[in-house]
Amino acid sequence: MPTPFLFAGTVCALLSVAFGAFGAHGLKHLVTPEMLEVFKTGVTYQMWHALALILVALLQQLTPSNALLTWAGRLFFAGIIVFSGSLYLLVLLEQKWLGIITPLGGLAFLAGWTCLCVFARKTLPPLDLKHF
Secondary structure, three states, rough: OOOOHHHHHHHHHHHHHHHHHHHHHHHHHHHHOHHHHHHHHHHHHHHHHHHHHHHHHHHHHHOOOOHHHHHHHHHHHHHHHHHHHHHHHHHHHHHHHHHHOOOHHHHHHHHHHHHHHHHHHHHHOOOOHHHH
């Protein structure tokens, strides 16, 4: 079953590498070290959640049409746009008010991980703690 999350995840990962290089080389002398750290935070969260999108796409191959997976992917993608995007704009435009919307992206990430947790709990057999 085709899924948009594989494409979205790979594009977000590609852009994360590009933004990371831009931050390391292009912004190093233009912004304060604190703002460079803010930019790096955006890049880091974007990459991790790009990988989460790819995971969702792979899981959808095993369980197509699962609403929890679809919502997880949507929320991860929205989180990348809102969380990482607001941090990039905050640094590049020097508009501190953009930091107000960043937590909304964080909430989207948390909601996406919650969907993935519920999916895992409903889909996978119970853990046998004797193997740990």
